[in-house]
Amino acid sequence: MNNSSLLFGVMSGTSLDGIDIVLINQNNKTINIIDFIQIPYNENTKKEFLALHTGQHSDLEHSIRLSLFHAKITANGIKKILKKNKLQTKDIKCIGYHGQTIRHYPKNGYSIQLGNANLLAELTNITVVSDFRNRDIVAGGQGAPLVPAFHNEYFFKKNKNRVIINIGGISNITYLPVNKKITGFDCGPGNILLDHWIKIHHNKNFDHIGRWAKSGKLIEALLLKLQKDSFFKKIPPKSTGRELFNIDWLNKFYVKNYPPEDIQRTLLELTVVTINNAIKIFCSSVDEIYICGGGSKNKFLIERLEEITGRNIDTTDKLNIPSQQVEAIAFAWLAKKCIQKKYNNSPTITGASGPRILGTIHYS
Ligand SMILES: Nc1ncnc2c1ncn2[C@@H]1O[C@H](COP(=O)(O)OP(=O)(O)O)[C@@H](O)[C@H]1O
Ligand SMILES: [Mg+2]
Structure with a gap:
């Protein structure tokens, strides 16, 4: 037909x-x-x-x-x-x-x-x-998220356990396992906090290829505190937005007391570790990871994601749908x-x- x-x-x-x-x-x-x-x-x-x-x-x-x-x-x-x-x-x-x-x-x-x-x-x-x-x-x-059904229709592969990560303002994950049911949920902030922080300090809309974040030092102790937010511990179904991850949320951690580039570096790491935790906890067996959304343009973020997951990460362009x-x-x-x-x-x-x-x- x-x-x-x-x-x-x-x-x-x-x-x-x-x-x-x-x-x-x-x-x-x-x-x-x-x-x-x-x-x-x-x-x-x-x-x-x-x-x-x-x-x-x-x-x-x-x-x-x-x-x-x-x-x-x-x-x-x-x-x-x-x-x-x-x-x-x-x-x-x-x-x-x-x-x-x-x-x-x-x-x-x-x-x-x-x-x-x-x-x-x-x-x-x-x-x-x-x-x-x-x-x-x-x-x-x-x-929310509503896109996992679409991911399932177009990105599912019979013999590969695939993970699709969308990094927009918020990041969300879809797990498409070969033999089990699909999973999908919001992982946490994607670009939202990174965009916000660079806007305040450099009046730019986003951190082009993650260059500014790369110039900073990771503040481990702060990263641990940020990760303690109860949203990250919640079991899916879950979704989030600017209601939670905004400047008020960030200010609670006294971010103004640190060099701004170190905060940018730490916020980038927060996006990376929360995605990685979602993969570790909810995606039992992973063969391939694909990424989409504007975050896929953040070179340093993808580099860190590849390091932490130990995998090569392609954009969905490779699956014939441009990541943007x-x-x-x-x-x-x-x-x-x-x-x-x-x-x-x-x-x-x-x-x-x-x-x-x-x-x-x-x-x-
Ligand atoms: N070249 C780039 N380097 C770093 N980040 C980028 C780049 N291009 C886009 N982005 C990020 O992607 C975001 C837009 O992504 P998008 O998928 O449209 O998100 P949303 O769906 O929330 O609008 C920008 O706000 C910016 O943070
Ligand atoms: Mg957009």
């Missing part, structure tokens, strides 16, 4: 670096990437989203305005891709629109992603699927399932009480 469809996937991750838009042609197990663009947030937009992350800033009007703005710039990006590829809206089955997370509180029963799906449908005249996390949460799940595009593609895939009325959550990973169809449909 020809199940081929053109799909857009739109992802804005916790790093607040911007909006990733991918256009794919998906036919069952085959994905062809047609185009991909990244729309970076400017300083002001980033600040506005950041302000809404904390409980003190619950301005409803402000969040609605940002939602509309997010949809507008997404629509412009989509139109640009359509034009460039000489495609029309009627050629597209749907847009999987994740939106920008500003709160993730599964314990309290909700997760908030900004991005006005009605406006995006209106501006593009394409069906939009949004709000992927909340149905899973009200069914008792974490609503995995999440956006995953949301295109999740959206298609929603439209087809197929279950697209992973109860064994998120802890939801059963299979559900995630996503709200806004018809073209």
Whole structure:
């Protein structure tokens, strides 16, 4: 049966670096990437989203305005891709629109992603699927991570126990063992604290290839203290975000008392050891490790991860999905399932009480 469809996937991750838009042609197990663009947030937009992350800033009007703005710039990006590829809206089955997370509180029963799906449908005249996390949460799940199901579909190999690590703002792991059930959960901070620290000290958005971290000395005693946070000890299902790993969390450890480059080095090590611990504890037998997300560009981080795991680590590019595009593609895939009325959550990973169809449909 020809199940081929053109799909857009739109992802804005916790790093607040911007909006990733991918256009794919998906036919069952085959994905062809047609185009991909990244729309970076400017300083002001980033600040506005950041302000809404904390409980003190619950301005409803402000969040609605940002939602509309997010949809507008997404629509412009989509139109640009359509034009460039000489495609029309009627050629597209749907847009999987994740939106920008500003709160993730599964314990309290909700997760908030900004991005006005009605406006995006209106501006593009394409069906939009949004709000992927909340149905899973009200069914008792974490609503995250949602990408392991996609990893399972496209990265599973019959004779290899594979581990997929996504290092975005937060890092998450998917274990795809040959004979056992898949596991997936958030490991802890990925780039979020590293980005934050270099912004304060050097006014840069991120530590290019981990150069600044590499120049610092690891503070072992501090690393041990950071690792004591109860999140790291929690048994999955578990997920996290900026609600926990933020500047207030960091300041509790008196980080200002140390040379800033040593803190950067130690934060990088925290990302590395928490991923390694997740592998050691939850991935009983590992043949291959692949990495995706912006953290895969942090050369020093990958070097340390290779040293600590004792393995060669490739990016998912080697599995034919570019490391920067995995999440956006995953949301295109999740959206298609929603439209087809197929279950697209992973109860064994998120802890939801059963299979559900995630996503709200806004018809073209
Ligand atoms: N060349 C690079 N060197 C180091 N880190 C990088 C590089 N490119 C991207 N990153 C990191 O990746 C992050 C973006 O990753 P991404 O996967 O988009 O995360 P998210 O899904 O949370 O938005 C940036 O904030 C930055 O920390
Ligand atoms: Mg991003």
